[in-house]
Amino acid sequence: MFNSLVQALNLIYFGDREVFSIAFTSLRLSGASTAICACIAVPLGVLLGLKSFRGKRIIVIILNSLMALPTVVIGLIIYSFISRSGPLGSLALLFTPWAIIIGQVVLSLPIITSMVYGALGKTDRLLPETLITLGAKRKDIFWMTIREGRIALLSAILAGFGRVIGEVGVSMMLGGNIRWYTRTLTTAIALETSKGEFELGLALGIILMLFAFGVNFTLHWLVKHEQ
Amino acid sequence: MSNSELFQVENLRFAYEPGQPVLEIPALSVGKNSVTVFAGGNGSGKTTLLKLLNGLLLPGEGRISYKGRNLRKETVLVHQNPYLFSGTVFQNVAYGLKIRKIDPAVIKSRVSRFLSVVGLEGFEARKVGNLSGGERQRVALARALAIEPEVILLDEPTANVDTPTTSLIEDFIFAMKEEGKTIILSTHNMAFAYRICDRLVQIETGLIRAKGENIFKGTVESRDDRFTLFKTGPVTFKCPAQKGSFSTAVLPLDDVILSSEPIHTSAQNSCRGKVTAVTGENGLFRVTLDAGLIIETYVTGFSIEQLGVAKDKEFYITFKAAAIKLY
Numbered sequence A: 001m002f003n004s005l006v007q008a009l010n011l012i013y014f015g016d017r018e019v020f021s022i023a024f025t026s027l028r029l030s031g032a033s034t035a036i037c038a039c040i041a042v043p044l045g046v047l048l049g050l051k052s053f054r055g056k057r058i059i060v061i062i063l064n065s066l067m068a069l070p071t072v073v074i075g076l077i078i079y080s081f082i083s084r085s086g087p088l089g090s091l092a093l094l095f096t097p098w099a100i101i102i103g104q105v106v107l108s109l110p111i112i113t114s115m116v117y118g119a120l121g122k123t124d125r126l127l128p129e130t131l132i133t134l135g136a137k138r139k140d141i142f143w144m145t146i147r148e149g150r151i152a153l154l155s156a157i158l159a160g161f162g163r164v165i166g167e168v169g170v171s172m173m174l175g176g177n178i179r180w181y182t183r184t185l186t187t188a189i190a191l192e193t194s195k196g197e198f199e200l201g202l203a204l205g206i207i208l209m210l211f212a213f214g215v216n217f218t219l220h221w222l223v224k225h226e227q
Numbered sequence B: 001m002s003n004s005e006l007f008q009v010e011n012l013r014f015a016y017e018p019g020q021p022v023l024e025i026p027a028l029s030v031g032k033n034s035v036t037v038f039a040g041g042n043g044s045g046k047t048t049l050l051k052l053l054n055g056l057l058l059p060g061e062g063r064i065s066y067k068g069r070n071l072r073k074e075t076v077l078v079h080q081n082p083y084l085f086s087g088t089v090f091q092n093v094a095y096g097l098k099i100r101k102i103d104p105a106v107i108k109s110r111v112s113r114f115l116s117v118v119g120l121e122g123f124e125a126r127k128v129g130n131l132s133g134g135e136r137q138r139v140a141l142a143r144a145l146a147i148e149p150e151v152i153l154l155d156e157p158t159a160n161v162d163t164p165t166t167s168l169i170e171d172f173i174f175a176m177k178e179e180g181k182t183i184i185l186s187t188h189n190m191a192f193a194y195r196i197c198d199r200l201v202q203i204e205t206g207l208i209r210a211k212g213e214n215i216f217k218g219t220v221e222s223r224d225d226r227f228t229l230f231k232t233g234p235v236t237f238k239c240p241a242q243k244g245s246f247s248t249a250v251l252p253l254d255d256v257i258l259s260s261e262p263i264h265t266s267a268q269n270s271c272r273g274k275v276t277a278v279t280g281e282n283g284l285f286r287v288t289l290d291a292g293l294i295i296e297t298y299v300t301g302f303s304i305e306q307l308g309v310a311k312d313k314e315f316y317i318t319f320k321a322a323a324i325k326l327y
Helices: A002-013 A017-050 A056-066 A071-082 A097-122 A126-133 A138-148 A150-165 A169-175 A185-195 A198-226 B046-054 B089-098 B104-117 B133-146 B163-178 B190-196 B301-307
Strands: B005-017 B020-031 B035-039 B061-066 B075-078 B151-155 B182-187 B199-204 B213-217 B219-223 B227-232 B235-240 B248-252 B257-259 B269-281 B284-290 B294-299 B314-319
Touching: A002 A198, A017 A056, A017 A097, A017 A138, A017 A150, A017 A185, A017 A198, A056 A097, A071 A097, A071 A169, A097 A150, A097 A169, A126 A138, A126 B075, A138 A150, A150 A198, A169 A185, A185 A198, B005 B046, B020 B046, B020 B182, B020 B199, B035 B046, B035 B190, B046 B075, B046 B151, B046 B182, B075 B133, B089 B104, B089 B133, B104 B133, B133 B151, B133 B163, B163 B182, B163 B190, B182 B190, B190 B248, B213 B227, B213 B294, B235 B248, B235 B269, B257 B294, B257 B301, B269 B294, B284 B301, B294 B301
Parallel strands: B035 B182, B035 B199, B075 B151, B151 B182
Antiparallel strands: B005 B020, B005 B061, B213 B248, B219 B227, B227 B235, B257 B314, B269 B284, B269 B314, B284 B294
C-alpha cells in the first residue's frame, strides 16, 4: 500500500503523460458541462425564485426528486436516445466527449437549479421591493437578483461541478472509457483498480481529490473575501 | 377632488390572508407638498398602507388614486431597515439613475449632491458593509431622493437611529417640503410625529382612529418661572414653564371646554371662537371653531342641545395650561 502511494506520487510528480491527459479530459468535460448547465439552470432557478405561478411547487418537488437520480439511469436513458438505433442515432454522439457532456448537464441541472432557487429564498425579501420602488423593470430585477446572490449562485455552480467531476455512471456508459479520448479520472480509476494497477488508480484518485478540495477552498475564499 | 390632493383612498380593504383584513380605510386623502404622518403601534397597518400607496401592494377592495388617476410612479418608499445593495455607497445611490439610463456625469453630480443633503459628503467610495445603522438609513434616503420623486414614503425613519440622526432626518424632511415634495411617513415616535407633521393620522389595528388632538405649529414667545408662552398664529397659549426649544403644541380635543359665557376656573387659557363645523363622530360631536386659528373639541349630544351649538354661533373656548404638551 505504502509502495503504491510512493509510485503514485512519482507518476504525478514526474508528469506522466497519460495521467495528465486523463485529468485534463475530466476537467475539460466537467467544466464544459457545468458551464452549459449553469447557463440554463441559473436563469431557471432565478425565475422560479422570483415568479409565483400555478404548479411551481410541483416543479420544485420534481427538481428535488431528480437530484437523487442515479447516474446509471441517466446514462441508460441518454444511451437509448443516442445509440445507433435511437432517435438521435444519426448524430453519432455515443462514445464521444459530447455524450458525456450531455449526460453531465442532465445530471447537474436539477442540482444547480434547486440550489439557486433555495439560495434565492434566503436572500432578503426586501430586495425585490427595494428594486421595484426605485423603478426597476423586470430585466433589472433579474440581473440585480443574480448580482446580489452571486456567492450563493457560485456555490450552486461549484456544487454542480463537484457532482459531475466525481461521477462514473454517465462517463462510463456514454463515453465508453476510450483511451486518450473519453477516459476520465473516474472511469480510469475504476478500470485500473479492476486491473490491479493500484499506482495509477491512486495517482488519479489523488488528483480527483485535489480537484474536489480546490473547489471547496475556492468557495470558502470567495465567501470570506466577499465579507 | 381638489388640485392640492395627491392621493385619494376610497373604501380600501386589504388582507394578507383571506378573511383577515389588516387595513380598512373608508376615506383618506393626502395633500400635495405636505408632511403626513401615520402614527400607531407595531402591527397597526402603517407599513401596509405605505406599501399600498407605493403600489407595492394592490388593494383587495376599494381604490387608491394618485392625482385622480391610477398611477403611482412618482413615489418611492424607504424601508424601516433598508436593504442596501452590496458594493459602495455610490453604487447604491446611483442605482435608480443608472436604470433610467442617465448620463454618467449627471449621475456623479447628483449622487454627491444627495449624499450631502443627508450629511454623508464624501462617502461615495465607502463599502456599505462598514456603515453604521444611521448611515445605512441615510444612504437609503439619498438613494430614494436621487431619482427625484414627487412623493417620498418613509417607513419608521427614526426607528433605528440615534437622537442626532433623528434631528438630521427632521431637518431633511423640512428641507424636502421646502423643495415642494410630499412626504408621507409612519412612526411610533410621537414627539417626532408632532414636530414634523402637517397632518397626523393615527392608525390602530388597521383602522384610522378619530382625531384626538389639536396640533399647533408656532414658536415660544417668552418664558418665565410660571409659564411658557407659545405663540401660534394670532393666539398665544399659556403652557407650563419648561426649558427647551419647541415648535409644536399639542392639545387633546377632550381637554377643550366650550361655554356660552366666560367661565372663571383654574384654566389659564380662554378665547372666543366661531363655530365653523359640527360633525357627529362615534356618539360624540366634533365642533370646529375659528378663534384666529382652528381649534376642535368633542362634546356630547346633550351639550350640543343645552348650549345650542350650531354653525356661525360664537362660544368661549377654555383649557388648562397643563393640558398642552410642547414638542
